[in-house]
Structures are given as C-alpha cells and as structure tokens.
Amino acid sequence: MTGHAPPPPAPPIGVLVELTHRCPLGCAYCSNPIALERPGVELDTQTWAGVFREAAALGALHVHLSGGEPTARRDIAALTRAAAEAGLYTNLITSGIGVSEKLWGELVEAGLDHAQLSFQGADKATNDRYGHYDGAWERKRAFASMVTKAGLPLTLNAVIHRGNLHQVGAFIELALELGARRLEVAHTQYYGWALKNRAALMPPKNEVMDAIALVEAARPRLEGRLVIDMVVPDYYARYPKPCAGGWGRVAINVSPSGKALPCHAAESIPGLEFWNVKERSLAEIWRDSPAFRAFRGTDWMREPCRSCERREIDWGGCRCQALALTGDAAATDPACHKSPHHARIEAMAASEAEAPMGAIRWRSYKETVEA
Amino acid sequence: MRRDEARGRWTLLAPERIFEVDATAAAVLELCDGERDLSAIVAELAARYDAPAGVIEKDVVKMLGDLKAKRVVET
Numbered sequence: 001m002t003g004h005a006p007p008p009p010a011p012p013i014g015v016l017v018e019l020t021h022r023c024p025l026g027c028a029y030c031s032n033p034i035a036l037e038r039p040g041v042e043l044d045t046q047t048w049a050g051v052f053r054e055a056a057a058l059g060a061l062h063v064h065l066s067g068g069e070p071t072a073r074r075d076i077a078a079l080t081r082a083a084a085e086a087g088l089y090t091n092l093i094t095s096g097i098g099v100s101e102k103l104w105g106e107l108v109e110a111g112l113d114h115a116q117l118s119f120q121g122a123d124k125a126t127n128d129r130y131g132h133y134d135g136a137w138e139r140k141r142a143f144a145s146m147v148t149k150a151g152l153p154l155t156l157n158a159v160i161h162r163g164n165l166h167q168v169g170a171f172i173e174l175a176l177e178l179g180a181r182r183l184e185v186a187h188t189q190y191y192g193w194a195l196k197n198r199a200a201l202m203p204p205k206n207e208v209m210d211a212i213a214l215v216e217a218a219r220p221r222l223e224g225r226l227v228i229d230m231v232v233p234d235y236y237a238r239y240p241k242p243c244a245g246g247w248g249r250v251a252i253n254v255s256p257s258g259k260a261l262p263c264h265a266a267e268s269i270p271g272l273e274f275w276n277v278k279e280r281s282l283a284e285i286w287r288d289s290p291a292f293r294a295f296r297g298t299d300w301m302r303e304p305c306r307s308c309e310r311r312e313i314d315w316g317g318c319r320c321q322a323l324a325l326t327g328d329a330a331a332t333d334p335a336c337h338k339s340p341h342h343a344r345i346e347a348m349a350a351s352e353a354e355a356p357m358g359a360i361r362w363r364s365y366k367e368t369v370e371a
Numbered sequence: 372m373r374r375d376e377a378r379g380r381w382t383l384l385a386p387e388r389i390f391e392v393d394a395t396a397a398a399v400l401e402l403c404d405g406e407r408d409l410s411a412i413v414a415e416l417a418a419r420y421d422a423p424a425g426v427i428e429k430d431v432v433k434m435l436g437d438l439k440a441k442r443v444v445e446t
Contacts, residue, residue, distance in 0.1 A: 011377045013389065059377025061384055087373065089384040114386045153442075155386050181442040182386060224440045229387065 008287055009296065011059025013250045015088075015282075016264070017048065019065060019079065020256050022072040024097045026132030026362035027120065029159055029194035029201060032068060033255075033267050036365060041257040045075045047278060049082035051254060054282040056086040060252070064116075066093040068256070068365075077106035084111030091116060093157075096143030097136060104146045115147045116155040116184075121163075122170035130163055132362045141178065148179040155182040160211070160233075161201035162357060168211040172218055175226055183226055185215055187233035191265045191320045193363055200360050204353040205236045234335035235349040239310060240317025241335070247319060248296035252286060260285045262292050265320040269329045295319050300330060304338040372400050385443050399431055403444065 021036040121127035124137040147154040175183040244263040253261040258277040273290040317333025334341035381392040417424040438444040
C-alpha cells in the first residue's frame with residue numbers, strides 16, 4: 001500500500017496497566033478477559049518502569065495501576081514509585097483486600113496520588129456476596145480509613161446490577177461516611193465474563209431510570225462534598241457510550257504480559273494484531289499498531305455511523321459490544337437507537353430482567369487462568 | 372499542578388479529570404501551599420500585579436470555589 005500515512009494521533013491521556021490478573025474477589029462482572037494471564041508471564045518491575053517512562057514521554061498524564069488486584073504484586077510500591085518518578089498521576093484501583101498498614105505506608109511514601117476502592121454492595125451481606133469473598137466488607141472499610149487518614153483523595157467505585165441497584169442511595173451514604181471525594185456509579189457493561197452472567201445481572205429498565213434520577217438529584221445537594229460519576233447501562237440507552245473515549249484516541253490498556261490494547265476487552269475481537277511493550281515502544285504502538293489503527297477515527301465506519309452527526313461524540317460506541325451482539329465488530333453499537341439491532345437488544349434485556357434471577361457464575365482466578 | 376510538555380500547558384490532575392491551568396490560575400495555585408490563607412494569597416497577588424486587593428479577592432474566591440465544588444482543592 002502506498003497511500004498517504006495518516007497524521008500522527010494526538011497523545012493518549014491515560015494508561016491503564018493490568019499489573020496482574022490475580023485477584024481475591026470473584027465478581028460476576030469481572031472486566032478482565034475470559035482467558036486470564038498466568039503470574040509467570042507478568043512483566044517485571046524494570047519493564048513496567050520503562051513503560052511508565054515511555055507513557056509520560058508520549059504525553060500520558062494519568063496511570064491507573066490496576067489488575068486483577070494490583071497489590072497482589074509484591075513490587076507494587078516500587079511500581080508506584082517508578083510511575084510517580086516518571087511524572088505520572090498515579091491512581092491505584094484496588095479491592096482493598098490484602099493491603100496492610102505497612103504496605104499502605106510504603107505506597108504513600110512512593111508517591112501515590114489517589115486510591116479508587118471498589119465496593120460490591122453498600123452493606124456487609126450484599127458486598128461480600130457479590131464480591132464472592134467473606135470478610136471483604138471490613139477490609140474495604142479499613143482500607144478506606146487508611147486512605148483518608150493519610151490525606152489522600154479516595155474514590156469509591158460501585159459496579160451496579162440487578163442485585164444491588166436498590167442500593168445506589170446507600171452507596172452515596174457510604175461514600176460520604178467513608179470520606180470519599182468521588183463516587184463512581186458504574187452500571188455493569190456486558191462483555192467478557194459479565195456477558196456470561198447477563199441474564200442474572202440485567203436490571204429492569206424502570207429501576208435503572210429511578211437510580212439515574214436519584215443520582216442526578218443528589219449531585220447538586222452534594223456539590224463540594226462528593227462528585228458522582230455515572231456510567232449508564234447502555235442496553236436501555238438511546239445513544240451508545242464513546243467506549244474508552246474513542247478507540248485509540250485517549251487511552252491505552254496494557255495486559256499483565258505487556259500486550260497493548262485499545263480497551264480491556266479488545267482481545268475478544270478476532271483478527272486484531274496486538275503489539276507488546278516488550279518488543280516495541282509505546283509511542284510506536286500508539287501510532288502504528290494494527291489493533292490501535294483498526295477502529296481509530298471515523299474512516300472505518302459504515303452507515304448509520306458514517307453520516308451521523310454524533311460520529312465524533314460517540315465514536316460508533318463499543319466495538320466489543322457490536323461484535324458480541326451482532327457478530328460484526330465494525331457494525332454500529334446496538335446500544336444506539338439507529339442500529340437495526342437496537343429493538344431486539346432492548347427487548348432481550350427487558351425479558352432477562354423480568355425472568356427470575358438465575359444462578360451466577362462467579363469468577364475464579366484459579367479456574368479460568370489460561371493453560 | 373503539573374507541566375504537560377506534550378501539550379505545552381499546565382494542568383491540575385485529579386482522578387479521571389484534567390483541568391487546564393491558565394497563567395492566572397497558575398499564579399493563584401502556586402500560592403496555595405497549605406500555609407498561606409486567603410488574605411495572604413490576595414495580598415501577595417495584589418502586590419505582584421499592582422492591582423486592587425478587592426478585585427483580586429473576588430477572582431480568587433470564585434476560582435477556588437469552582438475547584439472546591441469539584442473536590443479538587445480543599446480549604
């Protein structure tokens with residue numbers, strides 16, 4: 001091919017690093033890929049440190065230290081230090097399980113800027129059930145207390161589904177009680193493991209709308225105390241979400257073994273070629289890797305996206321969802337009302353939400369790690 | 372507050388948020404050191420820019436109030 005090279009893309013804003021897929025929780029909506037990576041293939045400290053320096057040089061500002069459970073890495077303090085020394089704003093995304101006072105002290109000393117703590121429910125029974133971990137509630141609360149005592153900003157993250165949708169108000173109260181500055185109310189997105197549990201997790205539309213109204217009513221009341229960010233459940237939406245802020249536009253996700261992905265679920269799309277940070281620089285990957293180029297911008301779009309006035313707002317929605325629900329990764333995300341599949345998807349969600357809540361397939365690191 | 376070399380600007384970083392900081396805001400934020408109170412910040416800026424303290428105070432209060440509502444600064 002001899003055509004013009006596309007202009008270099010604007011630099012990414014943030015890099016999310018899945019430092020490990022090991023995790024003590026067993027969430028039914030786990031966002032890690034179906035095939036988890038083994039500890040033996042995880043990048044070592046020095047390689048990650050190089051990735052952080054390359055990310056900062058490329059123009060990234062945020063690094064999200066994630067997993068799995070990132071503190072399962074014995075070198076998590078050294079990794080945090082390396083990211084902070086690279087000049088990145090460091091965000092630890094954690095279950096809060098397994099972080100001792102000693103380790104927390106080391107993380108603060110290493111230059112951690114912010115902690116994001118997950119809760120699976122707003123009371124002990126709900127939390128421990130949906131995290132599939134007895135005793136998680138007390139440990140999470142203890143973690144929150146360490147964060148606020150150290151004076152670091154704390155975000156609570158609550159993934160919402162049929163089993164805890166009634167607790168959105170209680171999550172807000174919990175966030176205030178624990179001294180969080182920010183709360184993420186993130187309705188479950190159905191790909192990967194969550195897709196396996198969709199029938200059990202899908203909430204009814206009227207309850208979703210009530211929960212959204214509750215958050216919107218709380219926002220002005222809590223201004224200056226708590227910021228609430230909401231990810232809406234897109235099966236019931238009119239427009240799709242701009243997944244990852246647009247493919248290859250603002251974010252890079254790196255897997256434990258170093259595969260650079262446009263989003264955490266991108267490996268579910270067959271035929272994409274992912275480059276590894278061990279073999280290529282992050283700048284080269286961002287600019288040229290086939291996976292990042294595949295759906296970047298608007299050239300790949302077909303109708304109804306191509307001529308849509310929202311094409312540079314929604315960026316076609318989510319490619320993984322398009323694939324999962326229509327069999328075609330380049331189709332319009334069926335969350336969009338312009339998709340010919342939209343009515344079918346909404347009807348399917350409604351009928352799943354009406355049926356009795358079926359059995360949940362809990363995630364288990366030991367059972368699903370790739371051979 | 373951090374320098375964003377790739378985009379040639381100053382930024383204030385918060386979780387999932389980036390606030391672009393212009394020269395005026397940068398002058399205020401660099402004085403927010405946890406030691407100076409509002410009147411000290413206003414006095415310093417009034418002296419530095421030879422401007423009436425009343426005008427400066429109004430601007431500083433508005434700017435910090437906006438950032439406080441977003442839970443980015445604490446008072």
